[in-house]
Amino acid sequence: MSELIHRRSKSFTALIWVFVLFWIILAGFPFLWTMWGSFKVQGDFFSKADWAYAISGLRTQIETGSSFTGDGYHGAWITKSFWQAALNTMIVVVSVVIISLTLGTLGGYALARSGKKYAFYLLMLALVFRAMPHITLVSGYLLPFFEWNLWGHLPTAIIVMVAINQPFTLWMLHSFFLNIPKDLDESAMVDGCTRFQAFRRVIVPVMWPGVITTGLFSFLLAYNDFTVTATLLNNSNQTMVPKIASFLGTTQVEGNVMFAVAAVVSATAPLFILVMFFQRQIVSGLTAGAVKG
Amino acid sequence: MKNRTFFWFILPSLVAMVLFIALPIGSVFIQSLYIEHGAVLKEVKSCGPFGCKDEVQIDVAATSQLKEEKPLGKFNGFGTYTNRNHLAVTELKSAWNDSANWSIYFSKVYNLPFYRALAFTLTYTFIVTPLVLLLGFFIALGVNSLPKKLKGPTIFVSLLPMIVTPLIGSLILFWMIDSKGILGASLQWLLDDPNLSLKASPALTWIMLIIYGVWHSAPFAFIVFYAGLQTVPSETIEAAMIDGASRWERTRYVVLPHLVPLIVFISLIQLMDNFRVFEPIVGFSAQASATSLSWIIYNDLAGGEGTFFGSAGATSVLTILGVAVLLIPVLIRTWNDFNRKAV
Structure with missing residues (x-):
């Protein structure tokens, strides 16, 4: 019977292949192209004469003597101290992930086990909070942060991002904890554990798959953030994304665009590696909330 | 769970959300009722070699003192x-x-700046969301029928547009459609118009931003639909085939109804995310022909012409009202579902 389901006409199969191929090119080619181009000079990547120069690297050969150049990377990382921004991003992202998960597991566990009506109301409230455009929240922080001298420090940006990510983290961990059988912690409590002891001794050891998946999404939210980091940090402690945006202000100078291109490729590389290793978790995380709902 | 225990478990998370999400919503409203102080003027006699005259000057000391005393500005x-x-x-x-x-x-x-931004934000939200659903659905159908070995790599490549930083993703496309970039130059060649610039025309800029939006979000819809397709009961499909349903009819009457909850879920997330469209406008430097509500708030706060808390606050409150309008149908639906389950 299943053979019958999978039997398809040849032309239809061809159509599917063409469509999927088209999509893969659409999704993947821009990254490949930009990565390749980041090793060229501006005259090749933005070629007035012929875009094919970006492939052969004609002007790169004339200007630097070889078909590939690391000038863009050197300019971005060393001349424009992109390494500083990368370091800041690392501090911010690691802190956001750890704090988000700590608060989120406690809250998500409580929401999953409560069963009371107010837990549902809290989840609805979190959904409303999730919908708030981040910039509207930032415009509420800015003035008090200026007044209290909190503006421009990494910890401020970290705390704000943790809070903004909480609604999402709560929802996700809540649905993971629902999947862990209730009997597990309840039997521990029958044996005399308090709720917190039951959580720590019984639930914590089995919660890691869900926590890792949620952590990945917290990582992405913090790593990809532009709104909060661009408005709450000053030039001296910028993270990568606003730093790249600041390269663009000075694009008129020859070569500076290539700094931005190199920086963009550098910032994308960790994400590639992340997807490569955690593809399964990302897919399961995206569908966790949806398939059950 | 006891109320007391629940309270202690949820407390840290709740404090964070109240302090940095609920309070700011209140504070933007208060902020929106005030505007910046004007400069304090004073009249001074300036005496030169040709006699004395009265001059109006800005009293710098008094202005900064006023700003310090009332940082919110004056009530408006x-x-x-x-x-x-x-x-x-x-x-x-x-x-x-x-x-x-x-x-x-x-x-x-x-x-008018606000209506301009509103027009783009609404157009973007209501064009990108259905296109994302459609494209995601077809990619899911396509990938689902690939041989097993190819599925993994295909999903890997498909995830990239979604996973990458929105600002970076839009920059990558922006460089390609530059008139000296590969896509821009190819389009000039295809349409035989050497002066064609995607950046110069407002209509093309809108289309470009919408294409970016679909490119960025389609993977999300794809993954969710793909997971949904794995759970379609094969018995129902087989029964439909025995009854003589064509491929189209099977998709329309068996697969699609099975995916309806997922369509609702994706639409909800997409409406929320597309309504706050912001980074692509920065990445594409599109502000001359397309602005969004989020973008004008950002421009008031960090646009380089100074910070206008009152103006940013007012736009924020209006944006939040917009989000509320978008969310109300969903909330009512979820509410009814919950109450039905409770009964």
């Missing part, structure tokens, strides 16, 4: 809401009176 009531940069009540009225027909009226309204 709903003045900021009705001024030209926001709801523009008087401008709307005069445009109504001066316009001979609807198209003149709309073009006048479109020139």
